[in-house]
Amino acid sequence: METVRVNLGSRSYDIALTHGATANLGAFVRAALPKTSSVLVVGDSNSWPHAESIQATLTRAGLRAGSAVVPAGEASKCLERLAGLYDALYELAADRSTAVVAVGGGVIGDLAGFAAATYNRGLPLVMVPTTLLSMVDSSVGGKTGINHPKGKNLIGSFHQPAGVWIDLAFLNTLPAREFISGLAEVVKYGVILDAAFFAYLESNSHAVRTRDPGALLRVVTRSCRLKADVVEQDEYERTGLRAVLNYGHTFAHAFETCGGYGTLLHGEAVSIGMECAAQLARKLGLIGDEFVSRQTKLLDALGLPTAPPTRWPADDLIAVMRRDKKAVGGQMRFILPTRLGEVKLFDDVPEPLVRTVLESAVSR
Amino acid sequence: METVRVNLGSRSYDIALTHGATANLGAFVRAALPKTSSVLVVGDSNSWPHAESIQATLTRAGLRAGSAVVPAGEASKCLERLAGLYDALYELAADRSTAVVAVGGGVIGDLAGFAAATYNRGLPLVMVPTTLLSMVDSSVGGKTGINHPKGKNLIGSFHQPAGVWIDLAFLNTLPAREFISGLAEVVKYGVILDAAFFAYLESNSHAVRTRDPGALLRVVTRSCRLKADVVEQDEYERTGLRAVLNYGHTFAHAFETCGGYGTLLHGEAVSIGMECAAQLARKLGLIGDEFVSRQTKLLDALGLPTAPPTRWPADDLIAVMRRDKKAVGGQMRFILPTRLGEVKLFDDVPEPLVRTVLESAVSR
Incomplete structure (x- = not known):
């Protein structure tokens, strides 16, 4: 496993680069977020197979894991889907020991990241990018957000993840x-x-x-x-x-x-x-x-x-x-x-x- | 004019305490935000008389000032009203030289503050509290947010204002x-x-x-x-x-x-x-x-x-x-x-x- 460290003072975090080792994600989350006891795994219809196995992995690691799925595509970066994630967090009884795990491409990272940034004034976020674009760009750097009908990413905030987990094997099945x-x-x-x-x-x-x-x-x-x-x-x-x-x-x-x-x-x-x-x-x-x-x-x-x-x-x-x-x-x-x-x-x-x-x- | 300084490093700001001196608000905004050229003044039906005169004051100070009004009351702290403020910011062609001026009680401060926190990943915010509660509490400290149908302030973020302007004369007309x-x-x-x-x-x-x-x-x-x-x-x-x-x-x-x-x-x-x-x-x-x-x-x-x-x-x-x-x-x-x-x-x-x-x- 290679690691890229992002140095941002108290907001520093690791990007872990693996190949087919996602069974170890639970340990990675535990190490990055020792106080976390529950997670909401968010994915879309494309990333759902990955998201489901990740949910199982996290459950095995002793975390209470709920899930939420949104339709694939940029159209999901909207207030309505955001409200759906807020509801899912509420149903999970999310509190300050709850983290959001975003499994998918840039849309999921941006949307789930913004939900994490704004629920309870900020929940920890773990990014699990499943596309090349999100691995090399949107998962790193803390930008989260949704679209306004008149402009892309007009609504959002800076919210650094607590960790990024990159499994290059996910790229094998990418169109x-x-x-x-x-x-x-x-x-x-x-x-x-x-x-x-x-x-x-x-x-x-x-x-x-x-x-x-x-x-x-x-x-x-x-x-x-x-x-x-x-x-x-x-x-x-x-x-x-x-x-x-x-x-x-x-x-x-x-x-x-x-x-x-x-x-x-x-x-x-x-x-x-x-x-x-x-x-x-x-x-x-x-x-x-x-x-x-x-x-x-x-x-x-x-x-x-x-x-x-x-x-x-x-x-x-x-x-x-x-x-x-x-x-x-x-x-x-x-x-x-x-x-x-x-x-x-x-x-x-x-x-x-x-x-x-x-x-x-x-x-x- | 008395001043209370809130020391938060690069996010430090002044709380100005005045009595009937709101004509000077333009100069206060200019000093706190030298790069700002336009503002969106947000108020509700209760604070609207204050908001209108503040808009005039800011215009006289050379700022391009748009306005948005929401119904008075806690029910306005919702996604729908938030979306309305995003629209108003878009109509104003808001960019990084635009600030949000929240004129009202806690509801306006929380709602307009959250819009400022999340539009363009963060616009500067000036709080002009018009109620005693917002003067002594919600205007100070950077909490912004809206309600979830199931819980108060479940959605929000920390976003410190660039300045707080308290005019105690506003209290004379408070019920x-x-x-x-x-x-x-x-x-x-x-x-x-x-x-x-x-x-x-x-x-x-x-x-x-x-x-x-x-x-x-x-x-x-x-x-x-x-x-x-x-x-x-x-x-x-x-x-x-x-x-x-x-x-x-x-x-x-x-x-x-x-x-x-x-x-x-x-x-x-x-x-x-x-x-x-x-x-x-x-x-x-x-x-x-x-x-x-x-x-x-x-x-x-x-x-x-x-x-x-x-x-x-x-x-x-x-x-x-x-x-x-x-x-x-x-x-x-x-x-x-x-x-x-x-x-x-x-x-x-x-x-x-x-x-x-x-x-x-x-x-x-």
Whole structure:
């Protein structure tokens, strides 16, 4: 078992990386949360087989384990499903010795995490991500939340987990489209923070794409470490440092909002968003053609899309970007690369340039 | 203007105590939140006249000020009204330079505070309490939340305000029953932390009850300071110290839940709860008859009730107490006095004693 430690003072926690060892999760929860006597296991229709065996594991470890299941998909990140989890916690007679165990992808982590953040003013949370995207991104860093009909993740809070349990064997049964979608965030870490990791992905794209266990362990461990490094330095997204993680995301959120949640997987939107961001950076003269083509080539090699499936009106996309959580005073903000492994925040990008990038995105 | 400073590291803030000087609120907000350019003023039908003039004040100070109004009463602390505030924030195009200004009693502070805690993963919050109860209690300490149909404040989070603005002139128009209700928490501070303050209240009960401005300033300032002292030492209710503030509240929440929100005002329930807690402490031999009678006499002198208006079944009350947020593993926990100005946590009180206290409460 490998471990990535996230150092956040009294809120520090371990990310455990295993392969088919989930029978040991009970011991992990007991060690991370010695005072916990009961848990609510939350999953969705996709993760339910994992969630059920995890519930059994936790019961064997002496924990009173209830469960709640929500429909799979982004639409479950809503007030109604949140209220359902509150009811489930109430039925379990949850108190301060109760923890929430989120078994699933980003939707489950965000929704169950937000329920944990807000029930009884905060219950401990254990993340058990079952998708690549949630293993390398959403399970680490403490962001929880649900969607507002008008914007993604508009409602939420920072609530660090007490532990993250990653079982790479869960990736064996993940549908190809979803697995590949998760690789977008992996590529992102290379672009924004680690040129050597980017080069590793270039050289090993086939092993990664075919889920070679050794490649997976390296990719997931390195991604978690890179994200943890950033979160440790800017837990609440205040200094601006954590914003580097949003590379490609201003575009991506606009694609997801205008397309309706569910048309594009999050990672797919991020992949297209990174392509747009790189194009924008090139137009601003921050980087050259070689950067753009290396990134496009890697995304292609991993099976990721680099252009939106339909031509959404640029006006609509820009309107969403101006209301993005990361916008301030209606000004669009972009994280753009200055060289491989380094990005910076730009808040004075001329709108016509953004428009040009959006309008040429489909025809590329 | 008097100021009570709440020292919480990077989350420190000032409580400003004024009398009829709310025209200066704009400057106070500007000083506390130099980066804020827009505000959502939230009030209810009771506080609306204050909220409207505050909105005008903030506009004059150069802030873009939107507003939202919810019906008065505990029933507004629900997911539906919360969703309404999210919508209002969205309509205001709220971003990280937007603050929420809560103008009203505890319901508005809790509801608007929770919206601020969870919109965009946290907006700054300014509390402008308009009732005595919210001035001396709910505006200070960072607790925000809404009710679950089955339990009070079951959903919420800790979110410290960036500033609290108390205008004692607001108390002039407060209905007598509500003003008196707020005095229960004032008496509580004397009982749990400050015997001299308790004695001051005994000697000045008439001046306090008739809202003498000098007495009010002293009572509110001292109450805020005492609460701030506790919150500074146990911001997240983890060490057990903050639990002293729950004196009378385990009983009170049961009365409020069984009676239905709205039958008793919160302070009335707390007053009855303190009477029950004192009776329980006497039966356990922690205190003598003199303590109980001094407390009863002071509550009486201030016009507060010391017995529930109807006889709720003890079984129902005890069932609620076992599910109280402060309960652990179904064990009831009580904060009980050991002498005037000192309380301790007891988690091994025999249920039959609690039952006796509850059953004799009406007939006293």
